[in-house]
Amino acid sequence: MQSIVDGSTRIFAILGDPIGQAKSPAEVTASLRARSRNAILVPFHVTSNDFDDVVRALKAIRNLDGIVITVPHKFTAFQHCERATERASFLRAVNVMRRSTSGAWEGDMCDGQGFVDAILQKGGVLTGKRAFLLGAGGAGTAIGYALLEVGVAELSIQDIDQTRQSELAGKLRHRFGDRVAEVGPTPDEFDIIANATPTGMENLQDSPVDPRRLRPTMIVGDVVTATGETALMRAARSAGCVCSTGHDMYRALRETMVDFLLSSD
Structure with missing residues (x-):
């Protein structure tokens, strides 16, 4: 029987704060x-101040084949990729990185695809809506791009950081116009x-909308992966919406992430 971890185990890291x-x-790991x-x-708690140093150190570990990126590092991680997929290059953010057979580090941004696929699996129709x-952070950037790619008629963006909100709107408008x-x-x-x-992550009773x-008739999707049902999801289910949780x-x-991590070219 294969041991859980041994000297030939290949390592992948996930970096986030928290x-x-x-x-x-x-x-x-199960996948x-x-x-x-x-x-x-393997999870690593890495602050923004330490992120660049940690990634450089991880790249030097020869039995480490890839890195998963979570909040708040997705934009910074893009700078550590020598190559990136088309969507990651456009968004200038990644949530997964892999070491290719040539040794170059490649990145992709899968969050938006995951958000859209989850809604479609629930029977939601996005085209023309x-x-x-x-939210205009790393996940929001990818989700906005994916929703427009799948054919929503209009995307309106709101973020507490007005600069970040305007930057994302401008970036997406350059590709998708007045939608x-x-x-x-x-x-x-x-x-x-x-x-x-x-x-809703720290307090399940908090909701981003009234x-x-x-x-x-609404579709409500959430990225929060809290233990328990958030106020947003509870209200959406009660209202009869199509619901997709984090x-x-x-x-x-x-x-999709595992496919990318294991494809070295």
């Missing part, structure tokens, strides 16, 4: 083992609510 909420170490890989994903995106707007009308005028903020604004998104995303 990191205690991450479910990826156990679940990605790797299911593919008959002697490999493990009006979407309200809360992109900032802030927009109240949430109840949209078909899709996409929460890409951490609201739950009374939700309608049964856990749904992660399940849709996980195999």
